[in-house]
Amino acid sequence: MDLFIKLSQFLLSLSLLIILHELGHFIPAKLFKTRVEKFYLFFDVKYSLIKKKIGETEYGIGWLPLGGYVKISGMIDESMDKEQMALPPQPWEFRSKPAYQRLIIMLGGVTVNFILAFIIYIGMAFAYGDTYIANSDFKDGMLIENQAMINAGFKTGDKIISVDGTKIAKFDNDINMKIILGKEVLIERNGTQQTIKMPVDFVDQLSKFEKGTLLDIRTPFVIGAVSDESTNTQLQPKDIVVALNGQPTKYFDEAVTILENNKGKTIPATVLRDQKEEQIQVTINTDGKLGVQRGGLSFASMEKLGYYKVSKQEFGFMESIPVGITKGKDQLVGYGKQLKMIFSPSTGAYKQVGGFKAIFDIFPSTWSWETFWTITALLSIMLGVMNLLPIPALDGGHVMFLLYEIVSGKKPSDKFLENAQMVGFVLLITLLLFANGNDIYKAIIGK
Template sequence: MEIIIKLSQFLLSLSLLIILHELGHFIPAKLFKTRVEKFYLFFDVKYSLLKKKIGETEYGIGWLPLGGYVKISGMIDESMDKEQMALPPKPWEFRSKPAWQRLIIMLGGVTVNFILAFIIYIGMAFAYGDAYITMEDFKDGLLIENPAMINTGFKTGDKILAVDGNKIVKFDNDLNMEIAMGKEILIERNGVQQTIKMPIDFIDNFSRGEKTIALVDIRVPFVVAAVSEESKNTALQPKDVLLSLNGQKIKYLDEAKTILEKNKGKTIPATVLRDQKETQVQVIVNKEGMLGVQLGGLNDESLGKLGYYKITKQSYTFLESIPVGLEKGKNKLIGYGNQLKVMFNPETKAYKQVGGFYAIFNIFPETWSWEVFWNITAILSIMLGVMNLLPIPALDGGHVMFLLYEIVSGKKPSDKFLENAQIVGFVLLITLLVFANGNDIYKAIVGR
């Protein structure tokens, strides 16, 4: 069932992005009275799953889910329709339109992608608001267990003050990415500030390690959610909060793990908070340094009452959501641009982490969440927009590059040149596609 949920989210998001992107080309083409011969979701190599002709346009769904396209008359594109291009230009063809109209048609797809992302972020701000913890509230610092972070010099208890000179005000879902992309991290450790320089190949180091462990996380208390049937610790009960072990006071789960590791196979005294009262119990530490219990069970409100963190929840009116969503979209756009710079820098070795369709598929969770779905769709829309703007022939950015040359110089590149450029761009795209999806296969085989 989980795989069906993941696949449904993946296909819904991909289909939405493709259709809206192609509509971005379709609508200005029709406004400028340019004939659109085909409008397809997915590619119809040899045959289509569904198709219907309405007016001059054939609408359909292809069988190859690698994207989609609109075929515009008189345009040199992936169809490589040389027969049509060999005939004299017709008034309804793309090549007969002024350069500024052709430019608008080509920019339509990425424009829709960016607008969609901003609309989603505005809608999410209105529907879900914000939830975060201010960095000032982390009196005892953050949890740092990822090997890549530890090898770089970070320790649990460090407070993250700034990344590349930008002050960190709150802990939210974007902090880990900011740290991964950062060059210098200002921290406070035991009351002393210091700067840690991130290795140029940090992303590669992180990706070769345990990627399921966040770079930085919240330190949480040791809370018993349930006691397993095999556990000998019947003295423990659900909702118990561990306050001390073997005479040592503890506040956080990571502190408890250290003490348990040192007392494998022993029975030691413990203090738990139960029904708002401190209770003394004896606990048995197994050979693995564990108590045989399931952890968790405290909600945000309970963490606040116990004096750990105050979760700030902020809701917005529709008008307030607009600047909040625009700011979020702007930050995501800049952030993705920075990621591309890192990817294209060979020294970072981040190119090893380029993924294909399987990597995108794995971003989606196994349970349905509209909030997560829209958040992923928004960032994918930004990614699609930015990637299509790259000045590679066969991409929108390649067409835009040649159109700008034509507008500036007053000279239109020959059809033969554009055909050759399209072939080169197509080969390059296929190479990138094979590389990205080959990375997915390699990681699946080696397990990382």
């Protein structure tokens, strides 16, 4: 069932993005009276799952879910229809249209991708608001367990002040990416501020250790359940361990250190039970454990205990517009930085490029519309940016040649465009094999 939910979200998101992207080409093509021969979701190599011709256009669904396409008459594209191109140009063909019209048609797909992402972010701001913990609420700093972060110089208890000079005001889902893309992180440790310079190959280092968040909130030591083999029968589910061996344990990570230092011993402990403190004795096994399962507390419960205050800001429709636009702009700039890292060999980021499995894996195994739209918006930005790359066979390649034509007044020959299309197609296949090959490699080595 979990696999079905992930797959459903993956296919729904992919289908939505492909159809809207291709509509971005289709609509201006029709407005400029350019014939569109095919409009396909997925590729119909050899045969189609569904097809129906309406007017001059065949609409269908292919069997190969690697994208989609519109086939525009008189255009040198992946179909490489040389027979059509050998005939005299017709008024309804792409090649007969003015350069500015051809440019608008080619930019239509990525334009829709960017507009879609901004619309989603505006809608999410209106529907869900903004839930966060103010960075100033982290009086005792963050939890740092990621080994790559530790190797970079971070420690549990550090307070993140700013990244590349930009002050961190909120702890939310974006903070991890800000650190990954950052060059310098200003922290406060034991009342003193210091700057940590991020390793150039930090992204590559992340892949060598267990996956997880770079930093997290510090939480109390809550007893979830006591195992039958445990000798600590005085402990009860929902107990909060607030002291061990006379030392306060406000956070779980503090308790772990004390347990590690007292392996095999019986020590006094203080637990918070039904809002009252109880004094008990606990026995630590030779592994530094109490023989219990760890539990958790809701943010509401932690707020009552004085740990954190969760803030939620809601927006009216008009207020949601600038909030969504800012979010979209930040995501667009962030993805641009990621691409720059990928094309810089020293960062090692190219090793983490993933294909369809990597995209599939980011969808959760439980249905969440908020998560679905968050991922879809980001994928829409990624699709738009990738299609703008000046590679023949991508929209950006066609745009590059059209801009050359508009500036120089000279149109590249059909033969040149055919050769460029072939080169671009080989490049795309190479990138596709590399990305999906990375997925396979990671699956084999388990990372």
